[in-house]
Each structure stands twice: as C-alpha cells, then as structure tokens.
C-alpha cells in the first residue's frame with residue numbers, strides 16, 4: 001500500500017500540484033485523469049523520486065528508497081540509441097538489483113511479453129513509437145516492481161498500438177499495483193479501480209468508476225435525425241432544453257421529466273423523419289468534461 | 295559498488311560505440327607527431343615549396359628533444375584539450391536534456407556511482423589519448439633529435455595525465471551544474487583559456503594547476519623546480535573538490551531531466 005499525503009509542488013510561485021492525498025491499495029489500478037497541464041506528470045515525477053515535493057509525503061510500507069519498488073514509463077521514453085533493446089533491458093534490470101546471472105533471462109522474458117522478441121537485438125534508434133512504448137513497458141517491469149507508474153501510456157499511439165498496449169496493461173493489472181495518468185477517458189473505463197480527477201493541480205473528485213457514475217450520471221434522450229439542419233430546426237421549435245451535435249439532438253432528463261411519452265408527443269408532429277430515439281447515460285468523456293471542465 | 299560497475303560498463307560501451315576510443319587517441323597521435331616532423335623537415339619543406347628570394351637563408355634554431363616535447367605539449371594544451379573537454383562537458387547534461395537519464399535516475403542508483411563512472415571513463419580516454427600522443431611525439435623525436443631519459447619521460451607523461459584527469463573532473467563538474475551550452479563555455483574558459491591566461495600573466499604566481507603541464511615537461515631537464523610538488527598537490531586537491539561539487543550537483547539537478 002502506498003500512502004500519499006498533502007503532496008504539493010510549487011514551480012515559480014505557482015502550485016502545480018496542490019495538496020493531493022490518496023492511497024494506492026496493493027493490487028489495484030488507479031487512473032490519474034486530467035486535461036493537459038493539470039499536473040499529472042509532475043505528480044508522477046514526485047512519486048518516482050525524480051522531483052522533490054515542495055511539501056507532503058509519499059510512503060510505502062517500511063520502504064526507505066521507493067525507487068527500488070517502482071517501475072516507471074515516462075510519456076515519451078528516451079533510450080540510448082547505441083544500445084539494443086535487450087542490452088538496455090538487461091542493464092536496467094541489473095540497476096534495479098536483478099542478479100547478473102538472471103538479468104539476461106529476465107530481460108528476454110519481458111521483451112517476449114511485450115512482443116519484441118524478434119527486435120530485441122536491434123538498436124533502439126531503429127524503433128518506431130509503438131516499439132519504444134513497448135520497450136518502455138519492458139524496462140518498467142523487468143525487476144518485478146511493486147508499483148508500476150505509467151505516464152499517459154497510450155496517448156501518443158495510433159489505435160492499433162493503443163489496443164496492443166491496453167491489452168498488455170490489462171495482463172499486468174492482474175498481479176501488480178498500477179498508477180497511470182491519462183487524458184483519454186476510454187482507457188480509464190476499461191481497466192481501473194480508482195479514478196482521481198485532477199484539475200489545476202487539485203484533486204477535484206475521486207472514487208471508483210461506479211461511485212463517479214452514480215454521482216455524476218444523468219440520463220437524457222438522444223434523437224437521431226437525417227441531417228444536422230433538421231436536428232437544429234427541432235431544437236429551435238422544441239419547448240424542451242435541447243442541444244445539438246451533428247444530426248443528434250439531446251434533451252436532459254431532470255427528475256424524470258420529460259417522460260418518453262411527453263417527448264413522443266412533440267416528435268410525432270414533426271414534418272421530417274426521425275431515425276432513432278433512445279434514453280442514454282453520459283459517456284465517461286462527458287462526465288470528465290463535467291468534472292474537470294469549466 | 296555493483297551499480298558503479300554496471301554504469302561503468304555502460305559508459306565504456308557508449309564511448310566505444312561512438313568511436314571516441316578511436317578518434318580521440320588518433321587526434322592526439324596526430325598532434326604529437328606534428329611538431330617533431332614539421333620542425334625537422336621545415337628546411338626541406340621550404341626548399342621544396344621554393345620561391346625563396348636569392349640570398350635568403352633561413353636559420354632555424356637547433357632544437358633539443360625537450361623543446362620538441364614542449365611543443366607537442368603546447369599542441370595538446372590547445373587543440374587537443376579543447377576537443378577533449380568539450381566531449382567531456384556534455385557527458386551528464388546531454389543525457390538530462392535528451393531524456394535518456396530519466397530511465398536511469400528512477401532506479402536505485404547513487405549519484406556518486408553515476409558521476410564516478412563517467413569520470414573514470416573520461417579520465418581513461420584522456421590518459422590513453424595523451425599517452426599515445428606523447429608516445430608518437432617521442433618516437434619521432436628520438437629518431438630525429440635524440441632520446442631522453444626513459445624514467446623522466448614516463449614521469450612527465452604521468453604528471454601530465456594528472457592534469458588531464460583534473461580537466462576531466464572540472465568539465466564533468468560543469469556538465470553536472472549547467473546545460474550543455476553553458477557547461478561547454480565555462481569549461482573552455484576555465485581549462486584551455488585558463489592555460490592561455492596563465493601563460494600570459496602567470497609569472498606573478500608560482501603554482502596553479504594550469505602550470506602543471508609545463509612543469510611536467512620540465513621534469514625532463516636537470517633543473518629542479520621547487521614549485522612542482524605544490525602544483526601537483528594543489529591540482530589533486532582541486533580535482534577532488536571538483537568531483538565532490540560535481541556529485542552534489544548531479545544529485546541536485548536530477549529533477550531537470552526531460553521527463
């Protein structure tokens with residue numbers, strides 16, 4: 001278990017990270033969610049020991065040097081171009097105390113895991129972004145750390161690379177404690193026990209996905225028209241507060257009002273066709289905007 | 295100790311794969327053999343080039359071996375030293391600036407081990423280059439001008455190596471304190487320019503690290519230099535100081551690595 005208390009970082013008089021307190025339970029994964037500039041990287045850097053907190057503490061059950069227990073993947077990992085993937089992973093393993101006789105085997109094993117078996121003897125200078133990200137994961141897990149810290153592990157990847165990395169992380173999740181940052185909510189949705197919403201350095205909301213949903217979720221109607229014009233036309237005529245996105249019109253449901261019947265009675269008189277009407281919940285993306293948006 | 299060995303291995307690998315252990319010694323060998331050869335063949339060169347006005351006769355001074363070794367030392371102290379210290383002054387800060395340091399700094403390493411691994415490899419690169427450079431100079435000097443006492447020669451080279459090891463420590467210290475542009479500037483001011491300044495106005499003091507190179511060559515002559523030992527000791531003390539400051543700043547500036 002890792003306990004973070006009153007973590008604060010001031011850069012040039014500005015509180016970039018402002019009094020964060022949270023707990024990472026062993027075996028769980030936590031997402032640190034916030035828009036660009038919210039302080040995610042700064043927070044993670046303090047956890048890795050790269051940055052000294054201005055204030056506050058990070059404690060891991062009777063561990064003196066927290067660097068021994070963590071694996072870190074920066075947002076844009078940089079490797080020595082003159083080392084091969086295997087040499088680099090082996091070296092980083094040894095630096096983390098993997099015994100010399102096991103280091104190479106262990107490095108090969110994690111490179112296998114991330115799918116770099118065939119590229120392990122290539123210099124890292126030849127690697128693509130996706131390969132670097134996978135090598136980044138390999139070096140972060142080579143020493144079997146207690147806590148895996150990942151800074152926006154999939155943000156820079158294309159959809160295929162993103163899927164691959166998410167699958168790797170899901171596997172890792174089964175037997176490690178993970179803390180990762182993201183500004184893309186879909187990632188969080190798939191693999192997270194605890195969400196921490198960060199806004200301008202402050203923790204504005206925290207809890208499980210379910211907690212957050214219950215707290216912020218609201219229902220609304222989503223009506224699909226054949227064109228944006230028709231959706232807009234409906235919005236101007238409608239007596240209900242309506243927002244338009246492409247060919248969709250949205251109507252908030254407050255305290256059960258309007259009912260589906262009431263909505264139907266308005267729709268039925270429209271002179272143009274309606275493709276679909278449904279009652280929907282907010283996407284995580286929308287909750288995110290609600291929590292950390294303006 | 296274990297992390298020191300691993301980091302040392304890494305530094306050697308880097309220097310080896312970037313061919314530093316090839317081109318740096320080659321540079322010093324070239325600088326070393328230039329003076330004995332050009333001085334000896336100067337008359338022939340001038341004649342071959344021709345175009346000498348009639349009646350023009352050039353009287354070249356008669357050099358003795360120590361003059362030639364002094365001249366080679368002058369080459370090392372200018373071009374050689376500039377190239378060498380610039381290489382060293384980028385060893386720590388460049389890794390921070392390109393972010394490669396990040397994946398090292400998040401591991402349980404000591405900054406003592408980190409700094410020392412770079413200092414050891416830098417120093418060995420310098421010692422190898424300088425030794426081969428002097429060997430090249432001595433080889434042609436011995437053929438063309440005559441020999442010197444072997445023990446004194448070895449003493450001179452070792453003594454000059456203390457200076458190179460000092461220069462390595464100072465350049466690394468600046469590398470730990472500043473970003474590359476500033477570190478390079480300060481290093482060039484303190485080391486090669488320092489040598490120049492000391493040779494211009496150095497008559498006002500008798501011992502300083504910047505005099506060590508000249509004093510080293512004087513070990514070949516019979517005259518006893520009462521300031522030599524003090525200069526040597528001062529250099530070693532400042533060297534240790536540079537290492538201590540360098541280690542402290544390596545740790546202090548660890549957070550400036552690109553994340």
Ligand SMILES: Nc1ncnc2c1ncn2[C@@H]1O[C@H](COP(=O)(O)OP(=O)(O)O)[C@@H](O)[C@H]1O
Pocket residue numbers: 011012016034035036037038039040041042043
């Ligand atoms: N070394 C630094 N010096 C000054 N300001 C910084 C430094 N690092 C980050 N910041 C500022 O702190 C804020 C948070 O940055 P960061 O932690 O990188 O956010 P995120 O990772 O959430 O995008 C930004 O406004 C950024 O400009």
Ligand SMILES: [Mg+2]
Pocket residue numbers: 040041042075151152
């Ligand atoms: Mg960031």
